Amino acid sequence: MPVYTAPLDNIRFVLHDVLKAETLSALPGYEEVSKDLIDQILEEGAKICEEVLFPLNQTGDAEGCTFENGVVRTPQGFKDAYTLFAGGGWCGLAADPQYGGMGMPATLNCVLQEMICSANMSFGMYPGLSEGAYNALFLHGTQEQKDTYLPNLVSGEWSGTMCLTEPQCGTDLGLIKTKAVPNDDGSFSITGTKIFISAGEHDLTGNIIHLVLAKLPDAPEGVKGISLFVVPKFLPKEEGGAFKPGARNGVSCGSIEHKMGIRASATCVINLDQAKGWLVGEKHKGMRAMFTMMNAARLGVGMQGLGIAEVAYQNGLAYARERLQMRALDGPKAPDKPADPIIVHPDVRRMLLTGKAVTEGCRALSYWVGMALDRAEKHADPAEREAAEELVSLMIPVLKAYQTDMGFEIANLTVQIYGGHGYIREHGVEQYVRDSRIAMLYEGTNGIQALDLVGRKMTAHMGRYLRHFFHPVGDFIESGMADPQMQEFVVPLAKAYSKLQQATATIAQKGLKDPNEAGAASVDYLRMFALVSLGYMWCLMAKTAQEKLAAGADGRAAFYESKIHTARFFFEKLLPEADARFKAITAGGKTLMALEAANF
Numbered sequence: 209m210p211v212y213t214a215p216l217d218n219i220r221f222v223l224h225d226v227l228k229a230e231t232l233s234a235l236p237g238y239e240e241v242s243k244d245l246i247d248q249i250l251e252e253g254a255k256i257c258e259e260v261l262f263p264l265n266q267t268g269d270a271e272g273c274t275f276e277n278g279v280v281r282t283p284q285g286f287k288d289a290y291t292l293f294a295g296g297g298w299c300g301l302a303a304d305p306q307y308g309g310m311g312m313p314a315t316l317n318c319v320l321q322e323m324i325c326s327a328n329m330s331f332g333m334y335p336g337l338s339e340g341a342y343n344a345l346f347l348h349g350t351q352e353q354k355d356t357y358l359p360n361l362v363s364g365e366w367s368g369t370m371c372l373t374e375p376q377c378g379t380d381l382g383l384i385k386t387k388a389v390p391n392d393d394g395s396f397s398i399t400g401t402k403i404f405i406s407a408g409e410h411d412l413t414g415n416i417i418h419l420v421l422a423k424l425p426d427a428p429e430g431v432k433g434i435s436l437f438v439v440p441k442f443l444p445k446e447e448g449g450a451f452k453p454g455a456r457n458g459v460s461c462g463s464i465e466h467k468m469g470i471r472a473s474a475t476c477v478i479n480l481d482q483a484k485g486w487l488v489g490e491k492h493k494g495m496r497a498m499f500t501m502m503n504a505a506r507l508g509v510g511m512q513g514l515g516i517a518e519v520a521y522q523n524g525l526a527y528a529r530e531r532l533q534m535r536a537l538d539g540p541k542a543p544d545k546p547a548d549p550i551i552v553h554p555d556v557r558r559m560l561l562t563g564k565a566v567t568e569g570c571r572a573l574s575y576w577v578g579m580a581l582d583r584a585e586k587h588a589d590p591a592e593r594e595a596a597e598e599l600v601s602l603m604i605p606v607l608k609a610y611q612t613d614m615g616f617e618i619a620n621l622t623v624q625i626y627g628g629h630g631y632i633r634e635h636g637v638e639q640y641v642r643d644s645r646i647a648m649l650y651e652g653t654n655g656i657q658a659l660d661l662v663g664r665k666m667t668a669h670m671g672r673y674l675r676h677f678f679h680p681v682g683d684f685i686e687s688g689m690a691d692p693q694m695q696e697f698v699v700p701l702a703k704a705y706s707k708l709q710q711a712t713a714t715i716a717q718k719g720l721k722d723p724n725e726a727g728a729a730s731v732d733y734l735r736m737f738a739l740v741s742l743g744y745m746w747c748l749m750a751k752t753a754q755e756k757l758a759a760g761a762d763g764r765a766a767f768y769e770s771k772i773h774t775a776r777f778f779f780e781k782l783l784p785e786a787d788a789r790f791k792a793i794t795a796g797g798k799t800l801m802a803l804e805a806a807n808f
């Protein structure tokens with residue numbers, strides 16, 4: 209049986225010691241966010257994840273969702289767990305108090321998402337999709353739409369979906385065929401088929417609110433002709449000042465998918481048959497509306513990668529401490545036992561330390577970006593808001609792609625640590641490989657994230673977004689060079705950082721002449737960017753740990769020494785990948801493009 213304990217010690221280290229998350233209380237609206245309040249929320253969140261969601265993870269996977277006569281049922285225990293989760297206010301942790309939310313920072317929401325995804329990624333899909341629908345309506349809905357839907361989404365009584373994908377279009381949303389025809393009363397009749405719709409139909413809530421991309425009859429071709437609509441499963445009717453589910457709308461579930469992973473998350477074909485819907489935002493501007501909420505959604509998927517990496521690492525570690533096989537190369541370490549625990553072997557240690565360094569590095573990166581998201585939303589100074597928003601926009605594709613790649617990688621390493629037992633269902637770790645795989649695909653495949661980074665974010669305003677990252681890292685390197693204790697970390701970071709800048713210039717120059725050159729370099733560039741980002745995070749963590757040790761460590765010397773050691777591992781064993789990626793980038797894209805498709 210797998211295990212999961214929310215890593216509160218590590219979470220607190222990053223939030224309080226490294227990033228000083230309590231400074232969020234300086235932002236208007238977050239005045240109440242003290243260290244104590246953060247800790248209290250973390251502890252309660254950890255409890256529900258460990259005690260309610262985690263025990264349903266394996267059973268939910270084994271049972272999966274079922275579909276019968278248009279009705280979708282989630283696995284046993286999910287409804288009760290959802291009721292408890294929603295009753296605790298967790299659906300609205302970061303939602304506006306005006307609509308019943310707790311009004312907590314996005315940073316804290318990141319932490320909650322991480323713990324939910326470690327405990328039960330499938331379960332997390334339901335409130336996760338509701339949050340996407342909440343954001344779309346909160347940012348772009350009319351006041352009437354907000355009053356109708358938001359309180360019910362925040363309380364968790366209703367849930368939400370995002371209906372983009374159709375059989376002929378996934379990445380290329382310009383190919384959407386779903387039609388929206390205006391009615392006389394200001395509503396629209398929406399007809400079409402959406403596929404792969406997460407939480408499209410289920411038995412957890414009294415209503416499901418679909419956010420649907422469709423085209424009006426006068427729509428221009430391509431992505432410029434897409435509009436966003438809100439289409440409820442049951443039309444809301446007002447009762448005593450609140451909205452309840454009314455008449456059934458023309459939305460139905462045609463079938464559910466049988467999937468590799470996240471089997472307790474219902475992935476539905478949604479048929480819209482003259483369903484009544486209302487325009488959200490301006491007509492033909494649906495893609496713009498989607499883009500403004502994409503940062504939060506992609507950050508959420510990045511947290512899935514981190515969540516799975518964490519739980520997989522925890523299980524790999526527990527197993528490596530217990531499983532006895534062979535003796536250590538330099539002589540027995542547990543002579544009283546028939547063999548040594550496998551944690552003595554260098555290769556097992558390589559896998560475990562990779563899991564530890566990547567997971568802890570990604571945690572720092574996620575919360576760092578989460579705090580920038582909070583500044584982007586709440587800072588009193590518009591210039592600060594803009595700078596933070598640009599930093600978030602730059603980092604989101606890096607975070608989404610790297611963390612989901614690594615979620616899969618660490619899950620895979622855990623199977624390797626378990627040996628053949630990892631391949632056996634009962635142990636529960638092969639589920640992490642299957643569950644994590646989807647995060648590399650949805651919310652824009654990781655290849656598309658890389659294109660977003662080199663095509664949009666790198667080039668925006670003549671490289672202005674990049675400067676929001678390069679400048680603080682450059683400044684840190686400069687000051688860190690003067691600190692002899694930090695040399696072993698800052699010197700390799702400085703080298704990788706300088707190569708990242710060279711790679712940026714190379715791609716910018718070559719990409720101007722030939723866009724295939726930028727496309728060919730994009731995935732290597734994103735990985736290099738992520739490694740430098742993690743290097744920066746590991747420098748910040750190592751420096752904090754050194755300061756704590758110098759101040760006496762308060763009985764936690766082993767914890768801080770372990771941080772410094774893991775930083776050392778990252779710089780010696782993981783960061784060198786940036787050199788290989790740099791070589792691949794500078795080799796150019798000719799070999800990718802020269803072979804005729806027929807000759808592959």
Ligand SMILES: Cc1cc2nc3c(=O)[nH]c(=O)nc-3n(C[C@H](O)[C@H](O)[C@H](O)COP(=O)(O)OP(=O)(O)OC[C@H]3O[C@@H](n4cnc5c(N)ncnc54)[C@H](O)[C@@H]3O)c2cc1C
Nearest residue numbers: 370371372373377378379404405406475650651652653655
């Ligand atoms: C379990 C699950 C849940 C999902 N949930 C939802 C949901 O809730 N709502 C929703 O709307 N959708 C959802 N999706 C759909 C998901 O977002 C899409 O599958 C995804 O965007 C990719 O689209 P596609 O599958 O059509 O692949 P395609 O777009 O056909 O892409 C195939 C391959 O080509 C590559 N590619 C395409 N274009 C380019 C390019 N220009 N340059 C380089 N490479 C390119 C892609 O990276 C990919 O590797 C879900 C899918 C699954 C499997």
